[in-house]
Amino acid sequence: MAREATLTLAGLPVLARIPEAPKALLLALHGLQGSKEHILSLLPGYAERGVLLLAFDAPxxxxxxxxPSAKSPRYVEEVYQVALGFGEEARAVAEAAQERFRLPLFLAGGSLGAFVVHLLLSGGFRAQGALAFIGSGFPMKLPQGQTLQDPRVQALYERPPALQGENYGEVPLLHLHGTKDLIVPLARMEKTVEALRPHYGEGRLARFVEEGAGHAITPLMARVGLAFLEAWLEERAP
Structure with a gap:
């Protein structure tokens, strides 16, 4: 039976779902308008299989x-300012969690959280493996009339994470997507995998596409993601 607790890691309140005998850590990063509670609710069965789940609220x-509100004239810029802040905090939380628990650490992100996973990997963060649910390593298309002022956000458009595959260190990465996703089109995920493929060995970069699924982490995606993590956890075992 897993128990829930609120921990302080890197100075942030982190919701934890802790199994009796944890064998791995999973830092789960939620999407735009999401929360730490919501992302953990989408990953049933993980704690029961020995995965200690961690999640915190993005800026x-x-x-x-x-x-950020879609009505804002700087909406896209504000979204990626959140992503950049989320990424910096996620790295700090992940490092603090590794120091505290001394367990192999995996990453998972949904939608914007998936983009943050790419930010971390492209920045050289070394996880045991990673799941990118309903997201990609390319930023959203800039709406007509919207401009960017923040040079950090501009840099994401000039050199997206997915075009920095040489920095990913072949961290095992699974993308999970639906064919009917209207928020992050399937083509953007496929473009991400195509861009990363030259930097990955066989079996370390994978994709799973669920027919008919929209922009949501479905129970099937969650199960496939867990199987992927367990496979790489076994790979790590001596």
Missing amino acids: RHGERGSP
């Missing part, structure tokens, strides 16, 4: 404020 999310 301007959950207990930390209001997400």
Whole structure:
């Protein structure tokens, strides 16, 4: 039986779902307008299989404020400012979790959280493996009339994470997507995998596409993701 607790890691409140005998850590990163509670609710069965789940609210999310509004003239810029902040905090939380628990650490992200997973990997963060649910390593298309002022966000468009595959260190990565996703089109995920393929050995970069699924982490995606993590956890075992 797993228990829930709120931990402080890297100075942030982190929701943890802790199994009796944890064998791995999974830092789960939620999407735009999501929360730490929501992303953990989408990963049933993980703790029961010995995965210690960790999640925290991104900047301007959950207990930390209001997400960017699509009505804002700087909406896209604000979204990726959140992503950049989320990525910096995620790295700090992940490192603190590894120090505290001394267990192999995996990453998972949904939608914007998946983009943050790519930010971490392209920045050289070495996880045991990673899941990118309903997301990609390319930023969203800039709407007509919207401009960028933040040079850090501009840099994401000039050199997206997916075009920095040489920095991923072949960290095992599975993309999970639906054929009917209207928020992050399937083609953007496929473009990500295509860009990363030259930098990966056989079996370390994978994709799973669920027919008819939209922009949601489905129970089937969650199960496939867990199987992927367990496979790489076994690979690590002596």
